[in-house]
Amino acid sequence: MRTTIRRSFVPLLALVALFSTPSYPADELKVVATTADLAAVARAVGGDDVEVTALARPAEDPHFVDAKPSFIRVVNQADVLIEGGASLEAGWLPPLLEGARNPRISAGAPGRVFAAQGLALLEVATQLDRSMGDVHPQGNPHFMLDPVAAKTVAESIRTAFCAVDRTRCSDYEAGLRAFREAVDAALADWQATLAPLRGTKVVTYHKDFDYFFQRFGMQVVDTLEPKPGIPPSPTHLTELVPKMRAEQVRLIVIEPFRERGNPDFVAQHTGARVLVLPAMPDGQDRPDYLALIDYDVRQVAAALGQTGATR
Amino acid sequence: MRARSNVRVGAAISVAVLVFWSPPIAVGEDRGVVADLRREIEDVRRQMRALEEKLKQLEERAGAASAPPPAPPPAALAAVPAPPPRAPWSPAQPMALLSGARGYLNLSFDALVDFGWSTNREVTALQRGDHDPIERGFTLPNEEIFLDGAVDPYFQGVADIVFKLNEDNETEVELEEVYLTTASLPWNLQVKAGQFFTEFGRLNQQHPHAWDFVDQPLVIGRMLGPEGLRNPGARASWLAPTPFYSELFLAVQNSQGGTAFSFRNTEEAALFGRPAADRPVRGPWDLLLAPRYVASFDLSDSQALVAGLSGAFGPNASGTSTRTQIYGGDLYWKWKPAWQSGGFPFLSWQTELLGRRYEAGAAEIRDPAAPDLPPLELPRESLYDWGLYSQVLYGFTQRWVAGLRGDWVTGGRGAFRPDENRADRYRIAPNLTFHLTEFSKIRLQYDYDHGQILGSDSSVWTQVEFLLGAHAAHKF
Numbered sequence: 001m002r003t004t005i006r007r008s009f010v011p012l013l014a015l016v017a018l019f020s021t022p023s024y025p026a027d028e029l030k031v032v033a034t035t036a037d038l039a040a041v042a043r044a045v046g047g048d049d050v051e052v053t054a055l056a057r058p059a060e061d062p063h064f065v066d067a068k069p070s071f072i073r074v075v076n077q078a079d080v081l082i083e084g085g086a087s088l089e090a091g092w093l094p095p096l097l098e099g100a101r102n103p104r105i106s107a108g109a110p111g112r113v114f115a116a117q118g119l120a121l122l123e124v125a126t127q128l129d130r131s132m133g134d135v136h137p138q139g140n141p142h143f144m145l146d147p148v149a150a151k152t153v154a155e156s157i158r159t160a161f162c163a164v165d166r167t168r169c170s171d172y173e174a175g176l177r178a179f180r181e182a183v184d185a186a187l188a189d190w191q192a193t194l195a196p197l198r199g200t201k202v203v204t205y206h207k208d209f210d211y212f213f214q215r216f217g218m219q220v221v222d223t224l225e226p227k228p229g230i231p232p233s234p235t236h237l238t239e240l241v242p243k244m245r246a247e248q249v250r251l252i253v254i255e256p257f258r259e260r261g262n263p264d265f266v267a268q269h270t271g272a273r274v275l276v277l278p279a280m281p282d283g284q285d286r287p288d289y290l291a292l293i294d295y296d297v298r299q300v301a302a303a304l305g306q307t308g309a310t311r
Numbered sequence: 312m313r314a315r316s317n318v319r320v321g322a323a324i325s326v327a328v329l330v331f332w333s334p335p336i337a338v339g340e341d342r343g344v345v346a347d348l349r350r351e352i353e354d355v356r357r358q359m360r361a362l363e364e365k366l367k368q369l370e371e372r373a374g375a376a377s378a379p380p381p382a383p384p385p386a387a388l389a390a391v392p393a394p395p396p397r398a399p400w401s402p403a404q405p406m407a408l409l410s411g412a413r414g415y416l417n418l419s420f421d422a423l424v425d426f427g428w429s430t431n432r433e434v435t436a437l438q439r440g441d442h443d444p445i446e447r448g449f450t451l452p453n454e455e456i457f458l459d460g461a462v463d464p465y466f467q468g469v470a471d472i473v474f475k476l477n478e479d480n481e482t483e484v485e486l487e488e489v490y491l492t493t494a495s496l497p498w499n500l501q502v503k504a505g506q507f508f509t510e511f512g513r514l515n516q517q518h519p520h521a522w523d524f525v526d527q528p529l530v531i532g533r534m535l536g537p538e539g540l541r542n543p544g545a546r547a548s549w550l551a552p553t554p555f556y557s558e559l560f561l562a563v564q565n566s567q568g569g570t571a572f573s574f575r576n577t578e579e580a581a582l583f584g585r586p587a588a589d590r591p592v593r594g595p596w597d598l599l600l601a602p603r604y605v606a607s608f609d610l611s612d613s614q615a616l617v618a619g620l621s622g623a624f625g626p627n628a629s630g631t632s633t634r635t636q637i638y639g640g641d642l643y644w645k646w647k648p649a650w651q652s653g654g655f656p657f658l659s660w661q662t663e664l665l666g667r668r669y670e671a672g673a674a675e676i677r678d679p680a681a682p683d684l685p686p687l688e689l690p691r692e693s694l695y696d697w698g699l700y701s702q703v704l705y706g707f708t709q710r711w712v713a714g715l716r717g718d719w720v721t722g723g724r725g726a727f728r729p730d731e732n733r734a735d736r737y738r739i740a741p742n743l744t745f746h747l748t749e750f751s752k753i754r755l756q757y758d759y760d761h762g763q764i765l766g767s768d769s770s771v772w773t774q775v776e777f778l779l780g781a782h783a784a785h786k787f
Contacts, residue, residue: 037344057649063452064654067554067787068615068645069607078548087782094784096469097556101550101684103495106464228750230652231709257652259709295575 029165034089035062036280037144038115040289042082043066044182045157045175049237050080058280059256063134063229063282067092075100078111080160085114086121086141095219110163115153119143120302122210133227145279146211147183147190147293154179169295186290190297191216194208201247203240203272208279212296221247224254224262230231232262251303253277258292275303416460419780420519425450427772429758435478437760440527441537442475442519444772451476453489453519457781470507473517487518488541499550506652508541508546508561509601511621512641512663515539520784523661523704523744525756525772529718529736530698534574534637534667536581540623542599557606566592566599566625573635573667574599576627584689584727585629585674599625606670607787610644617643617787630672630691639665645787655706669694671725689727691752695723696733712744729764736762750778 028051033039037112039054046052053074058064075081075096083089097106102311104111121139143149158176162169198217204210205224213220222243226236244266252263253273262276277299314551330540334383415441425444434446442452458470471488481538490505508516514528531539551557563768567575575597577587592598605619621639645659673691680787698720706712718740722733759769 024626059650060648061654064651065616066645067785068609069617070609070615071560072550072554072558090782091784095786098492099550101494101496101499101501106494107461108464130748134748137561229653240726257650259652 006044007020016187025043029161030077031080031082032075033082034065034084034093034142034283037111037150037289037292038082038084039177040281041144041150041154042157044179044289045172046153046161047171047175049165049171050161050171056280058282060276061255061257062088062280065089065092065171067095069099071096074079075105076102078102078105079164080113080157081105082113082115082157082160084141084144085116086138086143087136088138088141104164110140110252111160113156115140115156116143117156118152119149122214123207133225134229136228140207140210142208142279142307143211144213144294145209145296146216147187147289149211150289152224174301182290186281186294190293191295193301194218197301198252201249202251202253203244203249203266205258208255209253209277216297216300218300224252224266237262237266241266241269244272250277251300253300257278273303276301317379318518329588347632348737377587395584414460417781419456419457419778419783421453421457421518421778421783422776423451423453423520423526424775425452425772426673426774427525427766427770429770431765431768431770434770436765437770438526439529439532441539443526444770445478455518455520459781461494462491465494467494468492477523477744485538499552501548502545503548503549504545505545506541506543508539509562509599509623510537511535511540511601511623511637512548512639512665513643513661514663515541516786520776520778522743523702523712523714524716524740525774526740526758528700528716529720529738530663530665530700532661533698533720533732534573534665534696535623536569536576538570538572540572540601541570542566542568544599546601553606555606555608555724557604558602560601560605562599562601562603564599564601566597567628571625572598573623573627573637573669575628577628580732581627582629582734582761583671583694583725583730584676584687585668586676587628588631588633588672590626590628590631597626599623608661611766613648614644614646614786615642627671628671629674630670631692633670633672635667635669637665637667639663643650653709655711657704659704660702661704662699664699665697667696669696671727690726692726694725694733697721697723712746714740714744715743716742731764732762733763736760737764749783752776 018060029046031039031042031046031050031052033042033052033054035056036054042050042052055071055074056062076099078100083093083297101253103109106112114262118136121141121143123135124139125137128135133165144153150282154176158172165172194216201219201220201221202209202213203222203224204220207220207228210220222240224232224237224240226233249270250272252267252272254263254274254276256276256278260274266272267274277296278286278292281288286292286295327777341782389558416490423442426449427444428447431436438444444450444452452475454474456472456474458468460468460755462468468491469488473485473487475483475485477483486506488505488507490503490507493500493502496502510516514522514531516783527537528594542564544562546560546562547558547560548558551559565571569576569578572578572581575590590597601621601623603619603621605617607617609615619641623637625635641661641663643661647654647657651657651766671689671692671694674689675686676689677686700713700716700718702716704712704714716739718738719736721735725733738761740756740758742754744752744754746752752775756772756774758770758772759767760770
């Protein structure tokens with residue numbers, strides 16, 4: 001009896017072993033980032049040692065990504081998962097994690113990176129009240145447009161890479177060092193470019209360029225959205241127009257995926273200019289993180305009459 | 312914080328021990344001993360201060376930048392001294408301090424309120440679903456408390472408790488789902504255990520607030536039941552190592568009651584003229600077995616397709632050895648462009664086709680009002696039913712979704728007829744939904760119903776939803 005049971009188990013186990021994917025890191029560390037900006041920094045740190053996949057497409061609204069089943073497969077095979085960590089992905093990451101059943105990237109595992117960890121976020125909610133809009137409890141999650149914050153995120157990513165793949169830790173250290181140095185070098189240049197615009201007031205569509213403008217000493221005085229995540233309302237816009245006139249706001253900054261109707265309307269009535277500013281590297285025109293910030297800095301400078309050709 | 316008070320307590324205890332444990336000193340005896348003691352206490356105090364100082368430094372460092380790893384090399388720091396952005400009003404460690412999204416437990420309450428009118432005075436004749444509008448005027452069909460979170464490193468837990476008001480305005484409570492899911496089994500396996508909606512097709516796994524229409528599709532109500540197919544049990548799933556997403560599910564659940572509608576269920580609507588037979592569980596084959604295979608393909612950067620095949624097999628209550636088999640195929644396609652904003656625009660198409668073979672037992676039915684008449688003899692026979700629904704949703708502009716659903720059910724020949732539970736029916740339902748935010752929506756729907764027995768009816772329903780608490784995450 002016992003032997004027959006054993007006999008029938010052997011082929012079963014063999015079958016399971018044959019079909020199950022290996023759970024040790026492959027040649028290249030498989031890294032999954034929720035958004036393209038995090039993916040770009042991961043590529044900068046990991047270089048050729050890592051294979052990075054971004055889930056959200058670079059030009060889409062990162063709050064509303066579909067939890068497609070194909071992502072479950074990607075997350076299932078990940079050695080490292082990098083997420084923003086400030087609820088930006090709250091609407092779509094949890095079902096992927098549940099479906100992926102991957103202990104290597106479960107919360108608390110060395111392969112899980114919360115990019116916001118170690119950063120002092122803006123607008124941390126002191127009170128949770130959704131009548132104030134979709135406020136993220138941990139703070140404004142759009143911190144990646146601040147290059148100084150990106151350096152800290154790169155450090156967290158290095159730490160995860162080293163923890164998961166000790167043998168190539170020196171590579172990751174080198175990648176981090178190179179990234180930090182590149183950011184530092186470029187930052188001086190960017191700050192010089194935008195120095196004449198220090199104190200300039202701008203209006204954005206959503207609260208997603210706050211970190212960027214704060215870094216360069218500019219001021220976001222209001223948003224087209226009356227409250228985070230709530231589309232522009234006529235009431236709000238009729239208040240916004242005189243306010244922008246009074247404060248002499250000359251620039252309205254929106255992301256590529258936003259509708260143009262309301263920004264154009266406000267621009268028409270205030271004489272301000274609408275500038276479409278990408279928030280994510282796209283792998284083509286803005287291949288990496290530095291190229292993205294560089295592009296954005298030059299666009300802002302050009303839009304406000306600074307040539308942006310100081311380099 | 313706790314660490315520091317622990318140090319303090321520790322120091323205080325050591326001081327106390329030093330003071331009280333030292334050999335009793337006779338009054339006026341050697342003053343040198345007292346002086347020694349004083350010195351020792353001074354030493355302890357100094358050590359304590361040093362410790363506190365060290366702790367403070369550590370805490371400050373943790374507050375400033377807490378990547379747990381060693382501090383970054385000083386060379387890199389020198390170039391740009393600016394720390395991460397720090398606003399005066401924001402605490403430095405948002406992740407650790409605020410538990411809003413990451414508490415031990417996510418808690419939410421979701422309410423649905425329906426309002427509308429139908430040309431049919433008896434709304435439940437049209438609306439057979441357990442969470443559909445039940446009368447002219449207002450219905451509170453589904454008010455649910457949803458709890459979920461990580462139990463420990465090994466399990467995720469979910470509890471879903473539904474309240475609703477019946478036609479007499481009495482509150483009914485359902486323990487709709489309570490289950491745990493494993494988090495870290497090897498070989499891409501996952502086990503779920505408890506009471507849960509069977510993974511059969513797409514709609515059966517969704518709670519009513521996630522539905523795209525006010526009411527349940529006819530075919531789901533007829534075959535999986537007004538409450539959907541859900542019972543206590545266990546299911547295993549395996550994420551297959553295919554180059555595309557594909558997953559295999561196998562559930563074993565209890566087979567009795569209204570939540571296993573086409574199985575060991577003694578409700579009249581599921582017996583097709585037969586009296587309920589005594590049908591205890593005699594062996595494992597008398598449980599409900601439900602396999603499912605689902606695969607998904609990204610057709611392009613902006614299009615995804617999900618296709619699934621499901622089955623549900625088990626005994627039914629119309630005879631002592633009769634069984635039911637339900638088969639289902641489902642298809643879901645969605646287009647969402649690479650420049651979507653707020654989740655819009657999108658276009659989706661969802662269809663489910665179900666077929667059921669119900670072995671009905673033999674029975675003799677006597678009319679108690681006319682005992683002299685010969686009894687109606689129902690043979691043992693196989694009853695075949697078919698049905699499908701197909702729906703298109705178009706999120707044409709931000710916050711607005713237009714939908715159209717077609718429903719159709721039919722039943723093959725049976726000895727017991729006419730039977731409104733197997734007769735032909737169809738429904739056409741266009742609707743329009745306004746999603747104010749992710750937390751509230753308003754829906755307007757028109758139903759045109761036609762049935763072989765029911766005739767034609769029109770209904771208009773509005774539905775309002777609100778969600779309090781944890782952010783809802785949406786499955787695809």
